[in-house]
Amino acid sequence: MPIIHYIEADGAEYEADVVVGSTVMQGAVDNMIDGILAECGGSCSCATCHCYVDEAWFEKVGEAGGTEKIMLEMAIDPQPTSRLSCQIKVTEELDGLVVRLPESQY
Amino acid sequence: MIRPLSAYDQHDITFRLNETAVKLNPLENALTLSTGESIGYDYLAFCTGARARKIPIPGSDLEGVFYLRSIDDVKGIKHRLDVRVKDRAKKSHKTSDSVNVVIVGGGYIGLETAAALRKMDVNVTVLEMQDRVLARVTAPEVSEFYQRVHAEEGVQIHTDSIVSHIEGEGQVSTVCCESGKCFDADLVIIGVGVVPNVELAEEAGLLVDNGIVVDEFAQTSVSNIFAAGDCTSHPNALLANSLMNGRLRLESVPNAMEQAKTVAASICGQSLPYASYPWFWSDQYNLKLQIAGLSQGFDQVVIRGDHKNSRSFVAWYLKQGKLLAADCVNRPKEFLVAKQLLSRGIKVDPALLVDESIDPKTFLQ
Numbered sequence A: 001m002p003i004i005h006y007i008e009a010d011g012a013e014y015e016a017d018v019v020v021g022s023t024v025m026q027g028a029v030d031n032m033i034d035g036i037l038a039e040c041g042g043s044c045s046c047a048t049c050h051c052y053v054d055e056a057w058f059e060k061v062g063e064a065g066g067t068e069k070i071m072l073e074m075a076i077d078p079q080p081t082s083r084l085s086c087q088i089k090v091t092e093e094l095d096g097l098v099v100r101l102p103e104s105q106y
Numbered sequence B: 001m002i003r004p005l006s007a008y009d010q011h012d013i014t015f016r017l018n019e020t021a022v023k024l025n026p027l028e029n030a031l032t033l034s035t036g037e038s039i040g041y042d043y044l045a046f047c048t049g050a051r052a053r054k055i056p057i058p059g060s061d062l063e064g065v066f067y068l069r070s071i072d073d074v075k076g077i078k079h080r081l082d083v084r085v086k087d088r089a090k091k092s093h094k095t096s097d098s099v100n101v102v103i104v105g106g107g108y109i110g111l112e113t114a115a116a117l118r119k120m121d122v123n124v125t126v127l128e129m130q131d132r133v134l135a136r137v138t139a140p141e142v143s144e145f146y147q148r149v150h151a152e153e154g155v156q157i158h159t160d161s162i163v164s165h166i167e168g169e170g171q172v173s174t175v176c177c178e179s180g181k182c183f184d185a186d187l188v189i190i191g192v193g194v195v196p197n198v199e200l201a202e203e204a205g206l207l208v209d210n211g212i213v214v215d216e217f218a219q220t221s222v223s224n225i226f227a228a229g230d231c232t233s234h235p236n237a238l239l240a241n242s243l244m245n246g247r248l249r250l251e252s253v254p255n256a257m258e259q260a261k262t263v264a265a266s267i268c269g270q271s272l273p274y275a276s277y278p279w280f281w282s283d284q285y286n287l288k289l290q291i292a293g294l295s296q297g298f299d300q301v302v303i304r305g306d307h308k309n310s311r312s313f314v315a316w317y318l319k320q321g322k323l324l325a326a327d328c329v330n331r332p333k334e335f336l337v338a339k340q341l342l343s344r345g346i347k348v349d350p351a352l353l354v355d356e357s358i359d360p361k362t363f364l365q
Helices: A024-030 A055-061 A066-073 B005-010 B071-092 B108-119 B140-152 B199-203 B253-267 B332-343 B360-364
Strands: A003-007 A013-017 A050-053 A082-084 A098-100 B021-025 B030-033 B038-040 B044-046 B050-052 B065-067 B100-104 B123-127 B156-158 B163-167 B174-177 B182-184 B187-190 B194-196 B225-227 B232-235 B279-284 B287-293 B300-305 B313-319 B322-329
Touching: A003 A024, A013 A024, A050 A055, A055 A098, A066 A082, A066 B332, B021 B199, B065 B071, B071 B187, B100 B108, B100 B182, B108 B123, B108 B140, B108 B279, B140 B156, B140 B279, B140 B313, B225 B253, B287 B332, B313 B332, B322 B332, B332 B360
Parallel strands: A003 A098, B044 B225, B065 B187, B100 B123, B100 B187, B123 B156
Antiparallel strands: A003 A013, A050 A082, A050 A098, B021 B030, B030 B038, B050 B194, B163 B174, B174 B182, B279 B287, B287 B322, B300 B313, B313 B322
């Protein structure tokens, strides 16, 4: 099962097993990682699951498109590798993925 | 379960499923379960939510009539649809288009269900008792929009329609209205609101009034008992001008999540008063509706975009020139801007709100 690494703003690191087909957001929520709120449960409606994909992984993960891109423009402190984690589907290819979490989702 | 049990284990949280609490004794700090077991506590939090409002119409207990609240309801509906679709295919070689679903209630549940069902290509009829859908929560312009889109997608919406009884022999066959009009139904789904689960609290003597009454710290009328979410009647300092008696009951995920944090803070002796602007979302067809704020009490509605001919617009609700809420359809940017306008108390000239040549982000400057 792929492992996703979550690094909180204060430096705390978490490793989570996230099943293929699930999302990076769900992995955080299932493991009670505070930095992801996911108020809308993954329907790309709230921008509170915002994360920064590690630069080394960004090409594999890809850029945001459509609604996600618009939402990200208004997220707190968006960066070039910003993604809404509910839109990142976990695949075998993403085993070892590293994402950093913002200080706040508000 | 929202999370896997293992997540709770890891955080030393004991999760007991299939256990029903039947009596609360605040004086003894004890909760009695249906098994007779008594559990003592230092602190108690009510997160009992709400249940589907049931309407006592004759025939509502026929097979094929469902409310929509639990996963079992969903399974039951899916199963019945499956059976009826296969049945029709066998009998008439026609497409599944002839399976009839009648939905009672034109609120979010009713409309979302209608949209989901049309994807499965069944006939859908929505019966709404008021003169427009979403009457309780939106302006006429928004109701008009949703009625148009649903009609475009093949849903039959009948407003001013009060269901009088449901007919059938063992199984549902027809839904009838007070007007005398009747509709064929292989399946009926009723979505007419919810009722907060307050009985346990009320019987124990806690103050209850359209929900378990709590203050801004989510504390009930008993000092070591708290409550969060759909079951609560709570104050919100930000909405003071819009609220009747200073409190409200919200059916909203963000409210449940936020209030829960306030409960946790209170129990840990910290202060995190709950007062956020409500927000909601609803997905139907290719319509993403995001609502910022609460529109109750508005005296002015202005529209950005074309709600009569397109599937993208914003309805801004104002009271005495001040923004109360925004219903945003396929306008995620405006939605997030609206949230900030509200939380930061920024006033914007309505003439600008409706001006499509202006980037909404500039409203925040």
